[in-house]
Amino acid sequence: MATIAIDPRVSGTTAEFISQRHKMYIDGRFVAAASGKNFPVFNPATGDVITEVPEAEEEDVNRAVLAARRAFDEGPWPRMSPSERGRMIWKLADLLEQHLEEFAEIESLDNGKPRTIARVADVPLAVDMFRYMAGWATKISGKTLPLSSGYDFHSYTMREPIGVVAQIIPWNFPLLMAAWKLAPAMACGCTIVLKLAEQTPLSGIRLAQLIDEAGFPPGVVNVLTGFGEGAGAPLAAHDLVDKVAFTGSTEVGKLIVKAAAGNLKKVSLELGGKSPAIVFPDAPIEQAVSGTASAIFFNHGQCCCAGSRLYVHEKVFDKVVEGVSKVAADIKLAPGLDPSCQMGPLVSDEQYRKVVGYIESGINEGAKIAAGGPVSGFDRGYFVRPTVLTNTNPRMKVVQEEIFGPVVCAVPFSDQEIDRIVKRANDTVYGLAASVWTQNLSLAHKVARGLRAGTVWVNCHNVFDASLPFGGYKQSGWGREMGEEVLHNYTEVKAVTVAL
Ligand code: ADP
Numbered sequence: 001m002a003t004i005a006i007d008p009r010v011s012g013t014t015a016e017f018i019s020q021r022h023k024m025y026i027d028g029r030f031v032a033a034a035s036g037k038n039f040p041v042f043n044p045a046t047g048d049v050i051t052e053v054p055e056a057e058e059e060d061v062n063r064a065v066l067a068a069r070r071a072f073d074e075g076p077w078p079r080m081s082p083s084e085r086g087r088m089i090w091k092l093a094d095l096l097e098q099h100l101e102e103f104a105e106i107e108s109l110d111n112g113k114p115r116t117i118a119r120v121a122d123v124p125l126a127v128d129m130f131r132y133m134a135g136w137a138t139k140i141s142g143k144t145l146p147l148s149s150g151y152d153f154h155s156y157t158m159r160e161p162i163g164v165v166a167q168i169i170p171w172n173f174p175l176l177m178a179a180w181k182l183a184p185a186m187a188c189g190c191t192i193v194l195k196l197a198e199q200t201p202l203s204g205i206r207l208a209q210l211i212d213e214a215g216f217p218p219g220v221v222n223v224l225t226g227f228g229e230g231a232g233a234p235l236a237a238h239d240l241v242d243k244v245a246f247t248g249s250t251e252v253g254k255l256i257v258k259a260a261a262g263n264l265k266k267v268s269l270e271l272g273g274k275s276p277a278i279v280f281p282d283a284p285i286e287q288a289v290s291g292t293a294s295a296i297f298f299n300h301g302q303c304c305c306a307g308s309r310l311y312v313h314e315k316v317f318d319k320v321v322e323g324v325s326k327v328a329a330d331i332k333l334a335p336g337l338d339p340s341c342q343m344g345p346l347v348s349d350e351q352y353r354k355v356v357g358y359i360e361s362g363i364n365e366g367a368k369i370a371a372g373g374p375v376s377g378f379d380r381g382y383f384v385r386p387t388v389l390t391n392t393n394p395r396m397k398v399v400q401e402e403i404f405g406p407v408v409c410a411v412p413f414s415d416q417e418i419d420r421i422v423k424r425a426n427d428t429v430y431g432l433a434a435s436v437w438t439q440n441l442s443l444a445h446k447v448a449r450g451l452r453a454g455t456v457w458v459n460c461h462n463v464f465d466a467s468l469p470f471g472g473y474k475q476s477g478w479g480r481e482m483g484e485e486v487l488h489n490y491t492e493v494k495a496v497t498v499a500l
Contacts, residue, residue: 027067028218044112045335056226071219086137108336132466133183163242268479273432289323295461355405431473
């Protein structure tokens with residue numbers, strides 16, 4: 001294995017965790033891969049190897065699925081009282097909260113994001129998600145239904161756990177994505193095999209240790225580290241899995257659908273986006289500038305709902321573009337653990353190359369750079385400067401495709417186009433999120449109604465809450481995460497009719 005270099009800024013607790021021989025969590029035990037293989041984990045701020053983790057393959061997937069199957073078919077978890085289940089999920093939330101600083105460090109080191117952000121966003125939102133879903137455990141219920149076919153029947157529905165759930169998550173919010181997936185499935189009484197993203201496995205491994213400490217019965221949660229093809233694909237295709245929940249690219253989402261066809265397991269997908277932010281001329285300029293800048297630059301643009309297309313009315317276009325460009329130019333790039341860091345490196349070399357490639361393709365197709373550009377000025381690490389492109393047209397790749405980096409295309413619109421702007425905003429294959437910036441109440445609601453997106457923010461962007469359903473129209477996905485809606489992902493409805 002290559003030399004291991006742990007950042008000297010991490011605390012002793014985190015350094016100790018990172019230096020452990022990492023294991024996966026299967027059937028209540030911490031285990032190596034059946035093959036004994038491991039793969040390296042990199043620090044995106046330097047490109048150095050920080051540790052290695054087991055490489056799950058088909059045999060490990062089988063072991064994990066069989067454990068989850070047994071735990072569902074014979075174990076106590078789905079039969080436990082809902083309040084007992086809720087208390088255990090709450091306990092996990094408490095444990096996570098007690099280790100907030102450690103998780104913020106792990107997340108920053110592994111993913112590259114600023115520790116300051118992980119501390120106030122990723123970890124607390126994950127804690128909230130477990131608490132919110134702990135509350136739902138006792139409130140999942142059916143209805144009684146009056147039948148028109150006669151009075152001699154009593155009919156009711158029940159919501160039952162869907163069974164063994166495979167969950168596959170990405171690297172942009174490693175802990176939070178795990179929480180979005182695990183918490184509702186736990187609340188519904190499902191058993192779970194979670195596959196972490198290969199780029200960012202560390203917070204999920206640490207979370208598995210807390211799941212064990214919280215006392216979840218063996219097999220209820222199994223956590224695998226491995227690659228998409230080696231571990232994700234056999235998991236999505238497995239015949240003993242009842243449902244697969246996936247977050248990632250639209251391209252892989254389509255592969256998941258195909259893999260699920262074998263046993264027609266249920267599928268939910270949270271996929272890509274190319275979200276518009278639309279600024280009308282009456283919007284308070286300062287708020288619109290800082291809001292639309294953070295819409296794209298939050299988490300280095302590595303958000304499926306990043307506001308990557310900025311439509312601005314021509315009356316305020318120059319002011320807004322200048323403002324957003326100034327925000328971009330002033331953002332301090334540094335390793336995530338550096339206290340002065342406002343934006344860290346992208347997650348991986350692959351992602352770095354992809355994003356720089358998009359900026360270059362925009363330039364080659366005639367776009368102008370108002371801020372940032374393809375050169376970062378760093379001699380190591382996967383840093384990309386926050387970039388603002390103007391002079392784009394709707395057919396350019398940078399306008400149509402998801403970049404998943406800190407790159408925004410600013411596009412002006414005129415008075416004559418106000419009615420058509422919703423159509424332009426809807427003109428991609430995606431439909432995840434959008435934001436509207438105006439003081440005009442009826443215009444805001446009218447535009448919100450016209451947008452084909454699962455989330456519309458007015459005078460804000462990237463506002464998340466465990467209670468708000470999140471997911472996409474069109475090729476941005478199937479089903480919703482969070483809120484009451486997510487319970488549909490993890491339950492089956494049974495109609496019972498009794499002849500009286
Ligand atoms: P990104 O391109 O942003 O890395 P992906 O959609 O490739 O996003 O990956 C998201 C998750 O899907 C990761 O956990 C990855 O390992 C997994 N994955 C990738 N390919 C497959 C596949 N063919 N089947 C199942 N899971 C996959």
